[in-house]
Amino acid sequence: MWDSLKRMFRRRSAQQQVVTGSPSYDEDDESSDDFSWMLPPTTLVDPAPWDRYWRDQISHEMAEFVHMFCDDGDLVDVMRANGLRTVLCVGNGISQEPRALAWAGFDVTALDLSPFATEVASQSAPPEDLQARLLGGRSGGLNGHLEFTVGDLCDAACCPGPYDLVIDRLTLQLYPDAHRPLAIRAVANRLAFGRVQQTVFP
Numbered sequence: 001m002w003d004s005l006k007r008m009f010r011r012r013s014a015q016q017q018v019v020t021g022s023p024s025y026d027e028d029d030e031s032s033d034d035f036s037w038m039l040p041p042t043t044l045v046d047p048a049p050w051d052r053y054w055r056d057q058i059s060h061e062m063a064e065f066v067h068m069f070c071d072d073g074d075l076v077d078v079m080r081a082n083g084l085r086t087v088l089c090v091g092n093g094i095s096q097e098p099r100a101l102a103w104a105g106f107d108v109t110a111l112d113l114s115p116f117a118t119e120v121a122s123q124s125a126p127p128e129d130l131q132a133r134l135l136g137g138r139s140g141g142l143n144g145h146l147e148f149t150v151g152d153l154c155d156a157a158c159c160p161g162p163y164d165l166v167i168d169r170l171t172l173q174l175y176p177d178a179h180r181p182l183a184i185r186a187v188a189n190r191l192a193f194g195r196v197q198q199t200v201f202p
Helices: 002-009 047-059 062-067 073-081 097-103 113-121 127-133 180-188
Strands: 086-090 105-114 146-150 165-169 198-199
Touching: 047 062, 047 113, 086 097, 097 105, 097 127, 097 146, 105 113, 113 146
Parallel strands: 086 105, 086 165, 105 146, 165 198
Antiparallel strands: none
16 A cells, blocks of 8 residues: 555656556456445545545555646745635545645645545655645745644534635535535634635635
8 A cells, every 4th residue: 555655646747647558457356346436435424434435546546646636836826925824625635735735834734534544644755846746836845834634524623723725625515415505614614714715626
């Protein structure tokens, strides 16, 4: 597992990569693998399925796609220009975006329901070139505060903030329609009053 993570975080930027094939799997597993491991769990209160999900992503060498749409260059520019400093990353999974933002000088908290994903994210040591890519080439090495936390977004006592910015990457949409307003309210309640409102990235 850790060898897979090392390979993942040492890959070159997407512009430098040439994809030549699909993830490998044993021939004996071809008929038994229904690819259900690719789908995120439906529960947002039970960490066990999420632990299993992230283990599967890593074992199938698909975890690198967690950074596919991450380019925080403009975000870094706006935060620096407006003196904003604190960030909460909701449903972070194994992403290294919080580490890159801390490297850019911000105080970042990464919140996730999965203890396994949080352990992987917190113990990983991605190279500076990956962090620079996640920041859109903006300067780093400023060493802000970084904290990884396991918890439920809807638990008001968990990471109460306030934060200048909340980043949500495809987490709130996983809540059932009936519970999504509660989750959105939980995010809004963590924002610093009168400053930046919720920012949702694809």
